[in-house]
Amino acid sequence: MDHATSTSPAVQTQLDRLWALSPGADILGLDRITELLARLGNPHENLPPVFHVAGTNGKGSTCAFLRAAIEAAGYTAHVYTSPHLVRFNERIRIAGTLIEDQMLAALLEEVLDVAGHGADGIGASFFEVTTAVAFLAFSRTPADACIIEVGLGGRLDATNVIARPAVTGIAQLGIDHQSFLGDTLLEIAGEKAGIAKPGIPLVTMDYPKSVREKIARVAAAAGAPVLARGTAWTSETARSTMRYADTGFNIVTRRPRLTGTHQSRNLALAIAMLRHQGALNVPEAAYRAAADWAHWPARMQRLGDGPLTARLPAASEIWLDGAHNPAAAKPLAKALRRIARGRPVTLITGMLANKDAPGVLRELAAQITHVIAVPVPGHAHHDPESLADIARSFGLTATTAPSFDAAIATLDGAPRVVLIAGTLYLAGEVLAANDEPPI
Helix, strand or coil: CCCCCCCCHHHHHHHHHHHHHCCCCCCCCCHHHHHHHHHCCCHHHHCCCEEEEECCECHHHHHHHHHHHHHHCCCCEEEECCCCCCCHHHHEEECCEECCHHHHHHHHHHHHHHHCCHHHCCCCCHHHHHHHHHHHHHHHCCCCEEEEECCCCCCCCHHHHCCCCCEEEECECCCCCHHHHCCCHHHHHHHHHHHCCCCCCEEECCCCHHHHHHHHHHHHHHCCCEEEECCCEEEEECCCEEEEEECCEEEEEECCCCCCHHHHHHHHHHHHHHHCCCCCCCCHHHHHHHHHHCCCCCCCEECCCCCCHHHCCCCCEEEECCCCCHHHHHHHHHHHHHHHCCCCEEEEECCECCCCHHHHHHHHHHHCCEEEECCCCCCCECCHHHHHHHHHHCCCEEEECCCHHHHHHCCCCCCCEEEEECCHHHHHHHHHHCCCCCC
């Protein structure tokens, strides 16, 4: 579960109630969220046009590009994403601004009162309560659009109660959350495609043939047209530009400010979603602005000046990424090769127990000089010594430390690139330690 705390006493009181109410683990299904929203007057039926985004990796970045383009066009957007990194409030952005503590506490209280407890309770999960809070907030504040990131999977995710979104999209697919979604990419793709709705465009990346066919079957059963990269639209990434094209339209933007060639594909997916919806009129200039304006913390983010970076040897850099599966580690390794430019790279990593640690380290090994394995406080995680052994099996030197802070303290005076990656929960602690909370 997401261990949420708040410096606001009013918010913390409600989070404490949420811990007591929640069953303690994600339980997929739409029955509880449907009942909870019904008790609240079905706020999800009174939202601005919804842009609904699923995917294993890249869905958050796609949401960031959507928001940047929509706001560049002069519109306002609500945004619901997860998990948070430092503050629970990061999950809910109302018309461009993170939800304030006073409103958050009041909405949490309202939803928790309605959810009930014991024999009269719905048994709503942490994510279901949070989703209801977001939908309630969005329904009560005017905005031009609503960007909703799927929490887990798609078909049975709490956000999938939205019956008539403006458009749906699926970002990169990979193997993750197998205990919920299935052990194969085909099973996972089928679950993600479950966000398809009758007559609503489903915009996707390009996938292997078997995956494309699986998504097509699920979408056809739902009555949704599929608009896939490589057929309905294309994108190409050059050294400094990204070119997007669909029928009768093409545009060249700068490469996104977000680091990595994969971010150009995420930008293209966002453009394709905006191009294949009819709720908002988004001009070309807004697409170009999105490349420059979009910001998504802890996704190959170079840390700025702060207490943590000040402890590094001169001419060193700290980069932060939440990569926790092989599909995310692969583009990370490619970006790291360009960033390091021959300099030594130290990876500080901790990973949750249900993640494919060998797969992640295998992808990163060629770009890493040394690994320092650390625990992930408050979560079931791979034992640091086991992580170090995996790193050694790939020919890397590896040590352990009791925390990322202690790991930083072990670095000597030679300039280096430090990559902290493996889980967004660790990334949140790093951002807090460097006084760089998302805003």
